Amino acid sequence: MYRMTQENVPPSPRAVLDAAAVKTAYKRWANMYDAVFGGISMFGRKQAVHVTNHLPGKTVLEVGVGTGLALPFYRKDLTITGIDLSGEMLDKARERVKEQKLENIAALHEMDAEQTSFEDNAFDIAVAMFVASVVPHPRQLLAELKRVVKPGGHILFVNHFIAKKGIRLFIEKNIAWASHSLGWHPDFAMESLLPEEDMQRAVIRPVPPAGLFTLITLENVKTK
């Protein structure tokens, strides 16, 4: 089994938010996350789940599942496993599963998405919504998702990526200093996540509002 390590991934050109900082940030956010971030990002979340619902396969891993905002939208015959680093965010997800009687949620585990305890090829699909810019080593996240998804399965990311030009680029560069309190990186570049060969193969589309977010669908190809 090949595991990408911190030594063999390219450095990410942005401030690193380590696991402890992520836990601290999301412990703070858990109670107000849905109210603050739930609305603006809902279109991207629904779009990612819509694509997932139309892909082949029945087993889905959602990493950085957070408060479980996406969980009610999965097809009922899919089996969903969610993981997150933050116990407080997971507690909210568990409440949601209970309240909405979501019977297709197989498990919600406290686990690092960059290094999971799942077997190789355990899932048909992996989905990471608004997580890639939060983890310390996005390329390691990608490598781990490639490991746990079957060959020919799919990996989806929906995320905000830094603009290439214009006023949005200016704003995003200027609020990057607040990464630690925000719990995500406004200046996150797609190249920090996807190597060139994956960028070429992936289906990449903007999602509303105003193309602020991007949905990436990547068929899984094992390189090692």
Ligand SMILES: C[S@@+](CC[C@H](N)C(=O)[O-])C[C@H]1O[C@@H](n2cnc3c(N)ncnc32)[C@H](O)[C@@H]1O
């Ligand atoms: C911006 S929130 C997104 C939550 C959810 N996906 C959504 O769409 O609302 C990022 C989530 O990723 C989690 N996270 C960050 N780093 C992680 C890691 N290495 N492994 C698992 N979860 C992580 C955080 O705890 C947080 O719940």
